[in-house]
Ligand SMILES: Nc1ncnc2c1ncn2[C@@H]1O[C@H](COP(=O)(O)OP(=O)(O)OP(=O)(O)O)[C@@H](O)[C@H]1O
């Protein structure tokens with residue numbers, strides 16, 4: 409099989425998984441407990457790394473942008489500059505990448521070892537659909553928690569930027585906040601929420617698919633884990649471009 | 665130690681002429697390697713089919729085909745008279761409710777306790793907790809593992825895991841049970857207990873089963889002993905001796921994707937095929 413047809417087969421499998429997952433939502437039993445447990449481990453568990461990522465990203469944005477802004481005498485729009493980059497792009501994307509690394513790998517490793525130790529077969533033999541029992545709760549948990557994590561990353565990023573602006577470049581805190589508020593539009597916020605929802609689906613489906621199609625023993629688990637992280641990260645970055653384009657089409661290209 | 669327990673739930677009653685399992689010209693290949701090359705056999709209702717065959721001969725594959733965990737490349741597989749060859753996942757799920765499966769490696773859910781493993785099927789069916797608890801304890805007593813009820817699978821020995829796997833398979837009283845090498849790697853008394861369990865299912869519950877094994881003493885137990893219950897509900901095992909009254913146990917041997925023998929144990933012993941001879945005597 410050449411790589412194009414392999415890609416298409418994979419895409420088809422993922423679409424089927426998506427379809428089965430959606431059908432799983434419609435039918436009993438719905439495994440709410442499992443969903444809550446996953447939200448806890450994905451959401452609460454990732455909060456620290458995501459906040460830290462957000463904080464330092466916001467900080468470095470100001471660190472790099474401020475001298476340029478100062479050169480053009482535009483220090484007062486420092487807040488705006490961080491806000492837009494962070495909320496539109498870096499918040500959702502970096503957050504998704506962190507979660508892909510932390511949660512995507514965990515999901516595919518867990519499902520992969522279940523395949524290898526025949527637990528998935530046992531589950532099917534006992535009359536449960538793995539798509540409904542394992543995939544649906546994980547994907548839903550990601551779709552719900554990723555936007556929340558993104559908001560956390562954004563907020564910590566803005567705080568980080570503010571701290572650097574205030575203490576490193578002695579920018580007045582009020583100026584920073586005023587420019588923040590002027591810079592953030594409702595469109596940015598909606599876009600900044602839509603993106604992580606899509607990324608949640610991408611990470612969840614790819615990781616579950618990779619885990620469930622693990623082949624070849626423990627070595628296979630390692631491979632599918634790596635594949636899950638690499639493939640979901642790349643897909644997130646590619647999807648981000650197209651999503652940005654689509655959102656621009658919807659909301660118009662709001663200028664700085 | 666298991667004398668007092670007998671299962672009382674009624675089994676689904678379907679006409680006895682319909683075989684429990686039937687394979688018609690089933691073929692399966694992984695990539696280019698042919699694993700099953702057009703095999704035919706039937707397991708009648710209430711019958712135990714002992715499946716012998718060297719390592720890698722396709723025994724586990726046959727069992728996975730029956731459950732629909734693998735799909736055949738060609739041929740027809742009937743379970744309870746229903747063609748499952750082209751059944752979708754939902755129809756298969758219905759069919760699997762009738763079947764208990766004991767996996768070769770146990771395949772316990774290692775994130776769940778012994779209790780939850782055994783309760784799994786009932787919990788999925790939404791049966792209420794009291795009833796589940798009652799049934800789980802009954803099953804664990806059946807395999808003599810009541811003490812391990814709160815343990816996690818990781819804390820169990822291989823033989824204990826296997827017995828939990830058996831309890832999990834038998835919960836809900838399936839009308840068909842598939843044993844994939846349930847005694848491999850166990851000490852002789854435990855192995856004997858498992859064979860007794862299979863005999864009881866066969867003689868007292870009318871369960872149809874497939875019993876995959878490598879071990880000749882398993883074959884001897886299953887094909888020469890039967891279980892009876894006395895007036896007080898105690899279970900005894902008796903040798904058939906020269907009466908040859910055990911007609912519901914058959915033996916089948918697989919070699920390189922073909923069935924090379926299918927018949928009774930007496931016929932197996934009389935076979936003059938050198939491969940069979942070596943298989944049963946080890947020489
Ligand atoms: N997923 C798979 N991909 C490729 N080949 C496989 C796969 N599963 C099994 N096989 C091959 O199919 C053959 C039959 O395997 P199977 O597990 O049915 O053997 P078995 O008779 O159960 O052996 P054992 O007694 O060792 O359990 C083996 O040669 C094995 O290499």
Ligand SMILES: [Mg+2]
Nearest residue numbers: 723724768844
């Ligand atoms: Mg096997």
